[in-house]
Amino acid sequence: MKCVHCGKGIQKHTKRVQFELTPTKYHAGDRFTRYVYIGGGAWPLTIADCRKHTNQHVVSVARKKIFSHETDKTTDIGIAFFNEWDGETYLPRFGFFCSNNCAGEFAKAEVKRQRRTRAAA
Numbered sequence: 078m079k080c081v082h083c084g085k086g087i088q089k090h091t092k093r094v095q096f097e098l099t100p101t102k103y104h105a106g107d108r109f110t111r112y113v114y115i116g117g118g119a120w121p122l123t124i125a126d127c128r129k130h131t132n133q134h135v136v137s138v139a140r141k142k143i144f145s146h147e148t149d150k151t152t153d154i155g156i157a158f159f160n161e162w163d164g165e166t167y168l169p170r171f172g173f174f175c176s177n178n179c180a181g182e183f184a185k186a187e188v189k190r191q192r193r194t195r196a197a198a
């Protein structure tokens with residue numbers, strides 16, 4: 078879906094799928110987040126690994142990095158979470174537009190167009 082004013086893509090409604098070792102009381106899933114527990118297993122490393130945990134599209138991933146004070150180095154240990162998308166749902170925040178700015182610009186242009194049309198009639 079594209080913004081009817083500027084043609085930019087409208088934000089997809091994605092859900093964050095957060096990998097955790099074990100459940101805690103802070104993991105309350107909602108419509109924006111769900112949790113997957115890997116227990117003692119390894120952190121997912123690739124998008125293919127993420128796909129095993131969803132039947133939706135994997136649109137982005139975030140890596141999990143751990144800093145060691147001993148080695149003074151940051152190590153990438155896998156994927157912390159990914160965002161899944163059903164392939165059809167967009168965030169309806171701004172209606173047919175990518176932003177309120179575009180909605181305003183579109184409205185102004187439309188009023189000007191209507192005034193020109195009326196003046197010509």
Ligand SMILES: [Zn+2]
Binds near residue numbers: 081082174
């Ligand atoms: Zn726009």
